[in-house]
Amino acid sequence: MSQFTVEVLVTPRPGLLDPQGKAIHHALSSLGYDAVADVRVGKAIYLEVAAASPDDAVERAEEMCRKLLANPVTEDFHVTAAAADRALP
Amino acid sequence: MSQFTVEVLVTPRPGLLDPQGKAIHHALSSLGYDAVADVRVGKAIYLEVAAASPDDAVERAEEMCRKLLANPVTEDFHVTAAAADRALP
Numbered sequence: 063m064s065q066f067t068v069e070v071l072v073t074p075r076p077g078l079l080d081p082q083g084k085a086i087h088h089a090l091s092s093l094g095y096d097a098v099a100d101v102r103v104g105k106a107i108y109l110e111v112a113a114a115s116p117d118d119a120v121e122r123a124e125e126m127c128r129k130l131l132a133n134p135v136t137e138d139f140h141v142t143a144a145a146a147d148r149a150l151p
Numbered sequence: 152m153s154q155f156t157v158e159v160l161v162t163p164r165p166g167l168l169d170p171q172g173k174a175i176h177h178a179l180s181s182l183g184y185d186a187v188a189d190v191r192v193g194k195a196i197y198l199e200v201a202a203a204s205p206d207d208a209v210e211r212a213e214e215m216c217r218k219l220l221a222n223p224v225t226e227d228f229h230v231t232a233a234a235a236d237r238a239l240p
Binding site: 063065071072073083086089090093095097098099100101102103104105106107108109110111112113122126129130131 | 152154160161162172175178179182184186187188189190191192193194195196197198199200201202211215218219220
């Protein structure tokens with residue numbers, strides 16, 4: 063078993079309201095950033111997981127997403143194994 | 152000017168406390184996921200930006216990070232232009 067860093071991106075599903083994104087969009091407009099057409103905000107979760115391989119680490123993280131990390135009704139998730147040399151932030 | 156989707160990952164700086172990560176780590180342990188050694192939680196922000204090129208879009212987003220999206224004392228940020236065919240989540 064080795065340690066792997068897994069990156070989990072949890073994002074609001076397309077079409078669903080995203081009040082945090084709306085608030086940031088509004089704040090950017092107030093600062094003069096008119097080139098921004100839309101903002102969506104999700105979570106970036108970094109897990110340090112003991113697993114047999116990167117694929118095994120990703121599989122474990124996907125199970126954690128289904129059970130805890132993401133809300134299946136309102137959120138999508140995307141899991142990738144970070145490069146071995148990239149430590150947890 | 153074209154539209155580009157830019158992914159901004161804002162993460163707590165190494166060594167700083169991350170209460171949200173601690174809470175998730177604790178919840179995962181309660182569910183029996185003992186293989187998880189550490190959890191850090193940040194924000195994933197997706198911006199749809201009008202810019203001349205992907206590099207220009209990234210540069211604009213980095214400026215937004217310095218001015219609004221990230222706290223320079225406690226957070227790091229990492230900006231990448233998402234693939235052109237990847238729509239905002």
